[in-house]
Amino acid sequence: MNASESITNLDPRKLFDWIDYVVFGLSLVLSALIGVYFAFFAPQKQNTTSEYLMGGKTMGIFPISMSLIASYISGISLLGLPAEMYVYGTQYWMIVCSEIVVSFTIVGVYLPVFYTLQITSSYEYLKLRFSSGVRLLGSVIFLVKMLLYIPMVIYVPALAFSQATGANLHLITPIVCIVCIFYTTLGGLKAVVWTDTLQTILMFAGVIIVMVLGTINVGGIDVVIERSRDSERLEFFVFDLDPTIRHTFWSVLVGNYFSWLAACSVNQAMMQRCLAMPTRKKANITVIILAAGILAIVTMSCYTGLVIYASFYDCDPVSTKSIGKADQLLPFFVMEISKNIPGLPGLFISGVFSAALSSMSTGLNSMTGVLFEDLIRPRLKTISEARASFIMKIIVVVIGTVCVGLVFLVEKMGTLIQAGKSLAGITAGSLLGIFSLGMFFPWANSKGALVGGLTSFTLVGWISLGTQAAIATGHITFPKKPISVEGCVLEYDNSTLSLIPEFIRDEPFALYRMSYLWYTALGTSTAIIVGLIVSFLTGPNDPKNVDPKLLTPVIHRFLPTKMRRREVDDGQHKNKEMDNLESLKLDLKESAC
Template identity: 30%
Template sequence: MVDKVHFGVGDILVFLASLVLSMFVGVYYAFKDRRRETVDNYYYASRKMSAVPLGLSISVTFISALTVIGLPTETYIFGFVTIWHCTTLVLPTVIACLYYIPLIHRLRLATIYEYLEMRFHRNNRVLSSGIEILSMILYMGTTVYIPSLALSAVTPLSTNAAILLTSGICTIYTVCGGLKAVVWTDAFQSGIMFVGTVAALIQGALVVGGFGNVWAAMERSGRFNVFTFDLDPRIRQTALTYLTGTVTSFMNIACCSQPIAQRYLSCETVKQARITVSSGINSLSAMVLSDFILPRKPKLSSKLQMIISKVTGVVLGLILTVISYLCSLTNGTIISLVLTVRGSSGGPMLGVFTLGLFFPWCNKWGALVGQAVGTLFCFWIAIGSLIQGRDVYYDRVMPISTGGCPAINATNMTSPLLNDSIIDWNTTQPMMVYDIGAEVDLIESKSYNNLYLISFMYYSMIGLFVTIIVGNVVSLITGNNNTEKMDPKLFVPIIDNQCFPANVRRFFRFGVPPLGPENEEKMGNMDSGGENFPLKETRNVVEVRESMTHVQQ
């Protein structure tokens, strides 16, 4: 076996410079804003952030280590069908711009889950925020683990030491500098990711003798499976799984996740927020403070709120470190693990917001039961799949042996990541390489429950539809809301553009009164006019808003 390749002196200097700069950004904003330590400035940058760094920050949120390291691994193992991943953000971005961004700015939410308390009941807010906190902790633990694994592969650091270094620096600059530090560090890191990706693409092509050889190798190994539109939901990934399941997952992130909503709210206007289309710790601490602490202790002083925010950030950083250590003990690819968890909770989360925005007759019981049933049903399938294991036929694994590869021998290097858990595709079952010409009856096992064989990439879509269906049925049983008495500020009609006839727009309001002309949301103007139809806020929401206003002053 050839020697493992480590960073050179120049590589280490560049790496250290990036760490020092990230730390500097956090310390800089902590010093600069030391006399403006308010919750609004800490979590939302006083709602005056520029759209450009926020847009880059959102890009980094979507294109994290899971994409930079995990997606190429998925492509290597399962084929070029993963190219559809690049198209899955289009529809979620459109939906966010048309419906969710105007609503979020109109209501000036403390967290995205405050909407659920306004629309339904406090219990809906607590349930959703609690589920999202647990889901995000697992997700963020994974995003810390993956770069740590890569770092340990090219430096003398062990994986555990790399985890401690990565999570420690992220926690420090986030806790010290708040959202401003997070956004500007993300903007800086987006440049590194872009340059690094382009450099790897060029260098990789040079090593194997040009892009023509790359294409020839892909065709030779059967990896050009882009146009695989198999309707069988048991197949791990096809073009259809990306265009349905993954789109649903990204729609949840773009429309109703706190890290993204927090960036929307940091823009001064709706127009800037629409343009924008490591923050996890900052967003989680915002959720803990706004969704769980302030509703019970609304009179907390500004100083105490800031102390709680920063202590919460440190505690969350420690939890993420532990989760990262545990990631190395899991089977299956990292993307499978994360999408299983996020899909099981994200689809029902999107479902309850969909019920709130577009189904005015849905009541609090429908939303609560719908989300609970959707989440439990998805986790039931996920846990059943983990216990049963997958039929290897449906995973369609490509040949992954590098024996005799001239490129690896010519560069005198190994790829430690290929032997680590990042592509430990399924160590509990025998390896089977997919053979397009093989007879299905000779491979397919008859002892599996088909429900548990459904691809994890469909979990989010399943959770979305189960939540919507159950939510409407339960609302019908327990008594639908009277849509004519509902608050119009809490709804966004599916069709409300002036290019449509008035009767069509009236139909899609489903009986909800229209907003007064002075309250209509205009593009680029987030400030509503008079209170023609005041919001019916709960006592907790009012008290928290008063507390936040007092802190901002």
């Protein structure tokens, strides 16, 4: 009996047993208890905006690094990456290259500006650099982005749990949200960060165990590579310059560079955690650790996709209707290999839920910060810290409830990876473009930023939503890698079986055919180009009147002499204040003696 037969002879409807429910339940209980601890028992209560949103700026490298990894590796990645490798091949795996480069871009270009300003909301920068109107635009675009993203984050673990237990997908989603809303509401950033740490450990444990057991079960790494190569899934260097090809070396490397840069460099969730660090050096270290963590989990997830194909290489579970869609491949695979391993399905589902909970809690916490600091606080003349904390907790509950209702739309989209990146591209490009316009181009004014941002948002939104509609109606499909059912020993309905890849049926609008990986790059360049044109048409800023602290250090050497002198004077003034403070401390100490 070959490896594939040993897999396909198992009962595909194997469900959770009691030990799986215990493991899964413990992960949720521990997450909730962390929120209770920071709300009621921690030495510093989360009853001020600084504590609730920034953790009092006393967070350590380890929890913040783990939180960042958990935040950016959602269930979408854990389920979507293996499905991507199985269905379309390994070209997308090359995203790890661009994501490493992005971490150095953040450390050298964007983070220095935010850390120097020490702001609670990254969108406060837009007011300092441009105007209140631009700040409002940036905040609204960010909120739209998170409202598009969080429902997908919720849907993913519900999909996996449904596959593993047989429970209705839409019955489990409120449970995910209630737990997440509970600890995020009570414990603020510290609860989010420490639950993220726990969830990162569970996530890595689940992925590693499934990857190792799957490799052993199929016969070793050599078998995985051989079967993947024979099916033409191993492709890393498709150098075709055609922008309509779904994945090429250029779209994955260059296009994803802009996507990942937008997701990290100017994202409220990222900046909020980095600014929670006591020093900029520690913030830089967390960014580097984030890159290493992303590299590890993405690589393992992609390899797991090849392991799944090697296991089902002659009996595709999608074609045999054992599962409804490719995004269910990983949970189906886990249930298949865990017959003699009690608790493994529970651990795996806990890992997927952990990834989702961390991403959702991060989203809720960062959206709360933006809503309160950018939209509510400016409209309140005076407000006590206790009332501010209460308002933020109400915001968390309201946003979480709205996101549950939006989950029903997610099922109508394409594969998780493409749908997630496509929707993120609507807002990512415009936000990155507006911030980059402010940091790199001192001539840009507020009118240019407003028009550039709105133009970018409208253009990419039209392309992305139009493409998703065309995919949902079947007018756009993509060529898939070959699959087989020759080795199946289970009965299936031949009338619904299709092994021939389906190509584009009709000729859709040209821009709808553009690869989704170019959306953010298109949005960023549109915002910058339109922003500069409008700025020069309406009267550009005098660079001498722009505070150098609002510009990235990368361009400081090119600034007019007067601006550089102003920056030096500010630094000397700050050093003088520090010297005076140290002198005062010394005098007080001597007086006490």
